[in-house]
Amino acid sequence: QDSKSPNEKLNIACIGTANRAAADIQGVLGENIVALVDVDKNYLDRKLKEIPDARPYADYREMLDAEKGKIDAVVIGTTDHHHAPATIRAIRAGLHVYCEKPLTHTVQEARIIAEAAKEAGVATQLGTQIHAGNNYRRVVEIIQSGAIGDVTEAHVWVGKGWGGGERPEKAEQPPAHLNWDLWLGPAPERPYAAGRYHPAQWRRWWDFGQGTLGDMGCHYMDLPFWALKLRHPTSCVATGPEVHPETCPLGLTVEYQFPKRGDLAPCKLTWYDGNMTPKKVAGERVPGSGVMFVGTEGHMFADYGNYRLFPREKFADFTAPAESIPNSIGHHAEWIKACKDGSPTTCNFDYSGALSETVLLGNVAYRTGEKLEWDAANLKATNTSAADKYISKSYRTGWEVS
Ligand SMILES: NC(=O)C1=CN([C@@H]2O[C@H](COP(=O)(O)OP(=O)(O)OC[C@H]3O[C@@H](n4cnc5c(N)ncnc54)[C@H](OP(=O)(O)O)[C@@H]3O)[C@@H](O)[C@H]2O)C=CC1
Ligand SMILES: O=C1CO[C@H](CO)[C@@H](O)[C@@H]1O
Structure with a gap:
């Protein structure tokens, strides 16, 4: 260029x-x-x-x-x-x-x-x-200043529930203004059904979306990724309802283990969504979505626009470190x-590719039904071949990605 x-x-x-x-x-x-x-x-x-x-x-x-x-x-x-x-x-x-x-x-x-x-x-x-807003910057500065010590756990939760449902029995004619075949694109053919896929509802279906984790994981897991310099987990295990072959779960938890990164301690990251979203995290009542960093000297809640340090008494006179990450131009x-x-x-896409891989790996673990020992370099679970079919997928002719 x-x-x-x-x-x-x-x-x-x-x-x-x-x-x-x-x-x-x-x-x-x-x-x-x-x-x-x-x-x-x-x-x-x-x-x-x-x-x-x-x-x-x-x-x-x-x-x-x-x-x-x-x-x-x-x-x-x-x-x-x-x-x-x-x-x-x-x-x-x-x-x-x-x-x-x-x-x-x-x-x-x-x-x-x-x-x-x-x-x-x-x-x-x-x-x-x-990521371009100011709050994530301030949170990253505080975490990286060591204010809550070594962070060994991060909890990330989103109270939405993009899942559930069965495939509609009736095949309908797509409206004349919608090219349904192009909308399907790489996905396997299936009949159109009004209001079930397009718009927005596609998030519930494995063929088009990845449930709440796929929908919201990149926004919220971005914060611990940035603050804790995370990249690839070494293991991943998920809990949820019985796996549905076509639709995503209405609630999910995923535990990722991240290794030591330079001086940074190994860290466990837990994701919760839908009906498995916690009301309390690290002993604190929390809103519907957010992130909690758990460190050796305290813990810190954050969401898109706010942060709070705990225990409250210990941090009552807390002064944030001088701002060091420049504001985004947008x-x-x-x-x-x-x-x-x-x-x-x-x-x-170097940063966000690793972030997206990690987010999507949670659903691979859930659908596989086993803890994955993850070899990120080779994109392979070393302990099971059952994950292979969820790590990649096949495409309709003309839409391949390779
Ligand atoms: N960053 C953020 O805050 C947000 C991000 N998103 C992300 O944005 C994306 C779209 O979500 P959303 O707007 O809810 O989805 P919608 O289905 O509502 O809309 C998607 C748009 O893309 C069009 N479209 C779909 N397939 C094709 C295609 N093959 N070629 C050209 N146009 C196509 C849609 O047309 P049609 O309606 O006919 O399918 C529509 O204009 C998702 O990846 C979602 O994760 C969504 C909301 C907020
Ligand atoms: O931020 C967002 C707002 O909600 C949408 C629907 O869940 C998401 O897709 C989007 O990323």
């Missing part, structure tokens, strides 16, 4: 135009939006009214062929099962990529994407925009700048 001067606008194609994808388009609207892609013609037409000069497409594969040499970057705000097929094709075309979380739908895809991005040297950013803005001048982004 040629670097651009800060005043020269990027030519961007946006894949997905509604809901979160619309927010992502808003985030890059200062650049030239030259192409828009959506499988739903109503959504596409609505966005074209706002950006009439953009060239419309239903299929991002066609768009990437047709726009070769005319675009610098893509923004991907589709459902999770399309993240990797769209991202890998964009990276291999030499394009910069902003992609919604989780980076991919499988553990193996996250590794492929991170390696391809590194090789191509393109600017990347995962859609974990909370999550999308970081990426735009990186596309133009090669500066770093905070959630590039």
Whole structure:
């Protein structure tokens, strides 16, 4: 990629135009939006009214062929099962990529994407925009200052429940404005059913989403990943209801063990969601979602916008360390700048690839039903081959990721 001067606008194609994808388009609207892609013609037409000069497409594969040499970057705000097929094709075309979380739908895809991005040297950013806020910065500074001593446990919980349900018995005709075959993309064929997949509900289905862990894990586990410099766990075990072959659990807990990292103590990270979300963590009553760091000298609660140190009496006169992590210029803005001048982004696919792998590994452990002794270098559970079929997946012809 040629670097651009800060005043020269990027030519961007946006894949997905509604809901979160619309927010992502808003985030890059200062650049030239030259192409828009959506499988739903109503959504596409609505966005074209706002950006009439953009060239419309239903299929991002066609768009990437047709726009070769005319675009610098893509923004991907589709459902999770399309993240990797769209991202890998964009990276291999030499394009910069902003992609919604989780980076991919499988553990193996996250590794492929991170390696391809590194090789191509393109600017990347995962859609974990909370990372750009100030609170996570302050929490990272406090944890890394040693205020609560050596952190040996982190608890992360999210009270949503993206799971449950059975496949609808009735096959319905998709509405004329929705290209159902393209919506399915890499996933196995299945009949359309109104309100069951599109929009939003796809999160409940293994074929398209990864339940609450896949949906929210990257936002919340981002904080311990950053503060504790986590990367790959050495083991992972999950507890939940009996595994359903098609839909995700309504509640889950996952225990990850992370090894020593330089001077940092080994750390256990526990995830809880849905009906397994705790009311109390480390002895403190907690809100519906958040993070608790447990250290040798105290513990610390945090969420997107707040933090609190415990025991309260001990930290009553606590003074936070001097701010050392610069404020972000904005999550999308970081990426735009990186596309133009090669500066770093905070959630590039090296960092967020490892984060996404870890998040998705929790569901691999749950579906496998065994504790996984994890060899991250080789993407393999060393103690069982039962995990293999959940680490990667097969694709409908024409949508492969490799
Ligand atoms: N960072 C954040 O805070 C948030 C992130 N997200 C993430 O954003 C992504 C989208 O979620 P959400 O907006 O709820 O999903 P929706 O299903 O509501 O919308 C996804 C958008 O992408 C379109 N789309 C789907 N498949 C394709 C395709 N193959 N090609 C082009 N366009 C496509 C959709 O059209 P159609 O409706 O026809 O499928 C729609 O415009 C997810 O990865 C989710 O995890 C979501 C919410 C907030
Ligand atoms: O932050 C978010 C808000 O909620 C959505 C639905 O659970 C998530 O997908 C999203 O990442």
